[in-house]
Amino acid sequence: MNEFALIQQYFKHTALAASNDPASSVVLGIGDDAALIQPPAGQQLVITSDTLVAGRHFPVDTVAHAIGWKAAAVNLSDIAAMGARPFAVLMAISLPEVDQDWLAQFSHGFFACCAPEQVQLIGGDTTQSSVLSMTVTALGWVEPGKAIRRDGAKPGDLIVVSNTLGDAAYALQHPGSELQERLDYPQPRNLLGMALNGYAHSMLDISDGLAQDLGHILTASRVGAALHLEQLPLSATLQQLPREQAWQLALTGGDDYELCFTIAPERFKQFCQHYAGQFQLQVIGQIIASPGLTLWYQQQPYTMNLQGYQHFD
Amino acid sequence: MNEFALIQQYFKHTALAASNDPASSVVLGIGDDAALIQPPAGQQLVITSDTLVAGRHFPVDTVAHAIGWKAAAVNLSDIAAMGARPFAVLMAISLPEVDQDWLAQFSHGFFACCAPEQVQLIGGDTTQSSVLSMTVTALGWVEPGKAIRRDGAKPGDLIVVSNTLGDAAYALQHPGSELQERLDYPQPRNLLGMALNGYAHSMLDISDGLAQDLGHILTASRVGAALHLEQLPLSATLQQLPREQAWQLALTGGDDYELCFTIAPERFKQFCQHYAGQFQLQVIGQIIASPGLTLWYQQQPYTMNLQGYQHFD
Numbered sequence: 001m002n003e004f005a006l007i008q009q010y011f012k013h014t015a016l017a018a019s020n021d022p023a024s025s026v027v028l029g030i031g032d033d034a035a036l037i038q039p040p041a042g043q044q045l046v047i048t049s050d051t052l053v054a055g056r057h058f059p060v061d062t063v064a065h066a067i068g069w070k071a072a073a074v075n076l077s078d079i080a081a082m083g084a085r086p087f088a089v090l091m092a093i094s095l096p097e098v099d100q101d102w103l104a105q106f107s108h109g110f111f112a113c114c115a116p117e118q119v120q121l122i123g124g125d126t127t128q129s130s131v132l133s134m135t136v137t138a139l140g141w142v143e144p145g146k147a148i149r150r151d152g153a154k155p156g157d158l159i160v161v162s163n164t165l166g167d168a169a170y171a172l173q174h175p176g177s178e179l180q181e182r183l184d185y186p187q188p189r190n191l192l193g194m195a196l197n198g199y200a201h202s203m204l205d206i207s208d209g210l211a212q213d214l215g216h217i218l219t220a221s222r223v224g225a226a227l228h229l230e231q232l233p234l235s236a237t238l239q240q241l242p243r244e245q246a247w248q249l250a251l252t253g254g255d256d257y258e259l260c261f262t263i264a265p266e267r268f269k270q271f272c273q274h275y276a277g278q279f280q281l282q283v284i285g286q287i288i289a290s291p292g293l294t295l296w297y298q299q300q301p302y303t304m305n306l307q308g309y310q311h312f313d
Numbered sequence: 314m315n316e317f318a319l320i321q322q323y324f325k326h327t328a329l330a331a332s333n334d335p336a337s338s339v340v341l342g343i344g345d346d347a348a349l350i351q352p353p354a355g356q357q358l359v360i361t362s363d364t365l366v367a368g369r370h371f372p373v374d375t376v377a378h379a380i381g382w383k384a385a386a387v388n389l390s391d392i393a394a395m396g397a398r399p400f401a402v403l404m405a406i407s408l409p410e411v412d413q414d415w416l417a418q419f420s421h422g423f424f425a426c427c428a429p430e431q432v433q434l435i436g437g438d439t440t441q442s443s444v445l446s447m448t449v450t451a452l453g454w455v456e457p458g459k460a461i462r463r464d465g466a467k468p469g470d471l472i473v474v475s476n477t478l479g480d481a482a483y484a485l486q487h488p489g490s491e492l493q494e495r496l497d498y499p500q501p502r503n504l505l506g507m508a509l510n511g512y513a514h515s516m517l518d519i520s521d522g523l524a525q526d527l528g529h530i531l532t533a534s535r536v537g538a539a540l541h542l543e544q545l546p547l548s549a550t551l552q553q554l555p556r557e558q559a560w561q562l563a564l565t566g567g568d569d570y571e572l573c574f575t576i577a578p579e580r581f582k583q584f585c586q587h588y589a590g591q592f593q594l595q596v597i598g599q600i601i602a603s604p605g606l607t608l609w610y611q612q613q614p615y616t617m618n619l620q621g622y623q624h625f626d
Binding site for chain 1 (some may be wrong): 340341344345346347348349350351352356357358359360361362363364366369370391392394395397403404405407435436437438440441442443444446448450451452453455457460462463464516517518533
């Protein structure tokens with residue numbers, strides 16, 4: 001058994017120790033040609049794959065624990081964005097060398113992110129490559145017809161985002177700042193995603209910046225949006241920046257992994273009553289029939305040259 | 314939209330053109346945060362992820378069409394090895410640069426391998442990296458309790474392999490030889506894998522060499538095996554090599570992606586009658602109660618130092 005096979009054993013044992021879910025749908029995990037899953041009755045499978053490459057998706061000097069966390073988080077976030085319940089992941093990792101300490105930290109970070117929703121590692125692959133990278137595949141369950149897609153936004157819907165925006169981009173520009181955690185440890189919003197099931201008309205997670213990602217909803221739903229800049233939720237740090245600089249971060253900064261969803265106003269009111277105080281949500285605008293994204297400030301149209309923003313219509 | 318997003322669009326359009334299965338379980342493919350699948354009634358999900366890295370899993374000068382084929386093949390082979398029916402794949406690819414010609418060839422190869430079983434591309438990711446690599450996740454369906462695992466081998470079972478062994482390893486040592494296709498275009502044995510469902514006690518695909526891979530079955534099933542060297546199925550090319558050299562390739566050469574399974578003798582007879590002539594199969598030995606792998610030649614124990622062979626007990 002070579003070093004890389006040993007790593008798979010390492011993950012297997014750590015994975016088994018972390019898995020105590022008696023209602024698990026996982027029949028067979030790591031160790032055979034493939035994993036085996038019993039779909040729960042009346043559920044559809046949600047599945048996504050995302051790759052992180054050192055130096056592109058995280059700085060090369062990022063601590064291993066944070067890399068492991070992020071590899072899980074960006075994929076669990078995609079499951080959250082569908083309004084689904086995550087239950088399993090596969091991880092294919094390519095490593096330049098075998099460093100036991102690094103691997104221990106990496107796997108602790110990975111499993112720490114998986115733990116709250118009892119997400120199990122059920123398979124994957126370990127290979128050698130000169131560039132550190134990992135591809136995680138995440139799986140979730142959702143009731144038929146209940147997945148929250150990008151193409152369901154309707155004129156009149158409120159546009160809502162979770163927590164604050166632009167923090168990860170700020171942290172990338174200011175290493176070691178008080179917002180470093182927001183870059184290194186993005187929180188997949190799985191509880192919120194599941195709670196919005198049956199409420200939201202459309203949803204996605206913000207990985208490439210609000211403007212660009214909201215654009216995907218607008219294109220898929222063939223609608224437009226009016227955003228109110230003074231309503232963008234900003235952390236205390238970003239509130240101290242010059243106004244336009246903070247908006248720029250909030251609108252175009254990637255890596256936030258907050259949820260952006262659209263929802264009928266009366267349903268949003270009911271949602272907030274039902275989940276009073278459980279989630280930090282901010283209405284930032286409204287879906288309109290005419291295509292395109294328009295920015296507003298103090299009831300006036302506002303023009304900003306969004307850095308790196310790609311027009312979508 | 315950047316170059317890499319454009320590639321995803323490229324794969325999406327090619328994927329849609331390739332998907333005509335009216336009985337598809339895929340509700341939503343590429344284009345949202347995740348794909349959505351409706352499990353067919355009474356089926357379990359089989360899932361696997363494997364990574365190919367340039368220079369490790371294929372020579373760097375391999376043509377793009379063959380790389381695309383192999384990326385699909387090695388994963389569909391894992392689904393075959395479970396006795397399951399493949400139906401979908403996700404592909405996460407990391408590319409040093411965007412070369413349209415290369416991508417066209419790569420995707421043609423990938424979809425060509427997926428086409429016979431109508432396997433659909435339902436998601437993935439495209440990223441930039443200095444090293445070309447790809448992680449494919451393959452999904453299949455199998456009836457509950459019918460997956461052919463590694464831990465079901467029983468003393469008295471015949472050990473059977475498909476087609477010929479060692480050809481890919483020979484081709485790696487002899488670039489441009491008549492066996493080059495066996496290295497570049499491994500054939501996932503999906504029809505055989507599905508046919509063996511209900512017949513075989515244990516199965517896997519041979520990716521690391523027969524001796525090592527069979528060892529996984531022996532360890533998982535807590536049994537041993539007697540292999541008869543004169544029964545190893547060899548291609549015409551390998552039959553012309555010195556005897557031990559050919560056996561060495563057949564026993565330790567990787568990348569064959571043939572199936573190795575164990576089956577009760579009477580069930581094998583029934584299988585061969587039922588599928589007369591449809592598959593090229595060779596009995597190479599028998600499962601025994603005492604652990605370990607023993608080699609036999611002309612009814613005598615035979616000692617060989619298997620290159621790169623890792624003992625499993």
